Amino acid sequence: MMPDKLLIKNGTIITLGDTPRVLDDHVVLIEDGLIIKVAHSADFDDNYDRIINADGKIILPGFINAHMHFYSTFARGLGRAEPAHNFNQVLQNLWWRLDQSLTLEDCYFSALTAMLDAIRHGTTTLIDHHASPNAISGSLDKIADAARQTGLRVCLCYETSDRDGPRISNQGLEENRTFIRSCIKEKSDFLKASFGLHAAFTLEDATLEIAANMGQELQSGFHIHVAEAQSDQDHNLDRHGMRVVERLHRFGLLGPKTIAAHCVHVDDHEIDLLAKTETKVIHNPQSNMNNAVGIMDLIRLHDRGVTVGLGTDAMTVNMLEELRASLWSQHLLNQDPSVGFSEVTATLLHNNANIASQFWDLALGAVEEGSAGDVIIVDYQPPTPLNGDTFLGHLVFGIPHALVDTTIVGGRILMENKKILLDLDEHEIAAKARELALSLWNRF
Numbered sequence: 001m002m003p004d005k006l007l008i009k010n011g012t013i014i015t016l017g018d019t020p021r022v023l024d025d026h027v028v029l030i031e032d033g034l035i036i037k038v039a040h041s042a043d044f045d046d047n048y049d050r051i052i053n054a055d056g057k058i059i060l061p062g063f064i065n066a067h068m069h070f071y072s073t074f075a076r077g078l079g080r081a082e083p084a085h086n087f088n089q090v091l092q093n094l095w096w097r098l099d100q101s102l103t104l105e106d107c108y109f110s111a112l113t114a115m116l117d118a119i120r121h122g123t124t125t126l127i128d129h130h131a132s133p134n135a136i137s138g139s140l141d142k143i144a145d146a147a148r149q150t151g152l153r154v155c156l157c158y159e160t161s162d163r164d165g166p167r168i169s170n171q172g173l174e175e176n177r178t179f180i181r182s183c184i185k186e187k188s189d190f191l192k193a194s195f196g197l198h199a200a201f202t203l204e205d206a207t208l209e210i211a212a213n214m215g216q217e218l219q220s221g222f223h224i225h226v227a228e229a230q231s232d233q234d235h236n237l238d239r240h241g242m243r244v245v246e247r248l249h250r251f252g253l254l255g256p257k258t259i260a261a262h263c264v265h266v267d268d269h270e271i272d273l274l275a276k277t278e279t280k281v282i283h284n285p286q287s288n289m290n291n292a293v294g295i296m297d298l299i300r301l302h303d304r305g306v307t308v309g310l311g312t313d314a315m316t317v318n319m320l321e322e323l324r325a326s327l328w329s330q331h332l333l334n335q336d337p338s339v340g341f342s343e344v345t346a347t348l349l350h351n352n353a354n355i356a357s358q359f360w361d362l363a364l365g366a367v368e369e370g371s372a373g374d375v376i377i378v379d380y381q382p383p384t385p386l387n388g389d390t391f392l393g394h395l396v397f398g399i400p401h402a403l404v405d406t407t408i409v410g411g412r413i414l415m416e417n418k419k420i421l422l423d424l425d426e427h428e429i430a431a432k433a434r435e436l437a438l439s440l441w442n443r444f
């Protein structure tokens with residue numbers, strides 16, 4: 001439902017944003033999709049269309065996932081893939097077989113179930129990277145349909161690749177162009193687009209050239225996997241005589257709106273190119289550790305001026321779970337449990353909002369006057385003092401284990417008291433997804 005004026009009262013707000021504060025007994029007033037007032041409860045009467053009582057709960061901005069794959073949902077429990085002993089085998093044995101098996105209906109239900117999960121975990125904005133090489137045309141529209149039904153903010157792209165031949169590569173280019181054009185026309189505050197590319201090691205020069213021209217004509221950024229494994233660097237050096245980031249730079253694919261996911265295996269020269277071009281780099285620690293590709297040196301990238309955000313690569317939609325893994329990964333990499341706390345927490349709690357602002361003309365990621373009305377309410381009773389000095393400790397060590405009670409996007413209440421309020425039947429959707437997943441597994 002979408003009340004004109006929504007008042008959330010009696011909660012403790014962790015504002016995040018540029019100057020994070022903890023505000024006890026405050027209200028948040030949302031009107032026409034924006035937060036128009038954050039003030040002490042005493043200053044408000046009860047004369048609003050809709051009031052939510054957040055007494056004893058924590059109010060936070062909705063979380064942003066800067067690198068996601070909605071299409072991966074049906075991999076859950078899939079036991080037919082041959083064991084993989086390196087990253088290329090992970091792609092060849094699992095992901096490239098799964099994506100080839102997807103139909104347009106699978107794309108829709110994979111996305112819809114992941115989006116409902118995101119609502120349940122307080123993630124309100126997701127930047128996705130989609131693949132379905134035998135069902136490309138119209139696939140982004142199917143995911144967009146799911147986004148419209150769930151009310152989340154999503155930025156979509158199709159991951160163009162030459163791995164399945166030129167016909168499919170051309171369809172990928174075309175799907176990006178068509179979808180970006182339709183988003184420009186629609187001017188939605190919820191739906192955005194980027195130009196998707198798989199990874200440099202599955203893209204020929206001719207395709208990169210066409211993508212660069214198309215993307216620049218549409219004033220779009222690019223969303224691509226970069227140096228996720230050392231094999232990406234080896235391939236580009238052997239085949240093209242240069243490193244991954246240098247090659248992307250040569251084609252004009254870097255820039256403030258470009259998302260380079262992973263960057264686990266980049267050298268200082270490449271890091272400087274990413275910083276100079278203001279390319280946004282996304283850390284996906286759980287995926288990197290699961291695939292055993294290495295750990296991104298987040299602190300080195302940060303120190304050399306790169307904006308690093310946090311994504312999940314579809315390992316989860318729970319951003320605080322990913323944040324914790326990110327912190328442990330940096331401790332382990334540096335063999336020092338004292339390093340990285342501020343750099344790591346900033347990826348999710350600050351930088352992801354900056355990255356999202358490249359796509360949305362809205363202030364996301366803060367409970368502040370003028371920000372988007374994207375707010376979550378969490379069941380959390382702090383057992384130690386919660387204030388401006390301690391909130392990061394609570395966000396890493398306590399709040400990740402608390403349940404999200406209410407999720408609001410643009411002033412629309414998507415979930416309240418842990419009940420999804422949308423015109424969608426979660427049980428029916430899950431049953432349909434299981435039926436489609438089984439059928440996909442039989443084709444796999």
Ligand SMILES: [Zn+2]
Pocket residue numbers: 067068069129225261313
């Ligand atoms: Zn990915």
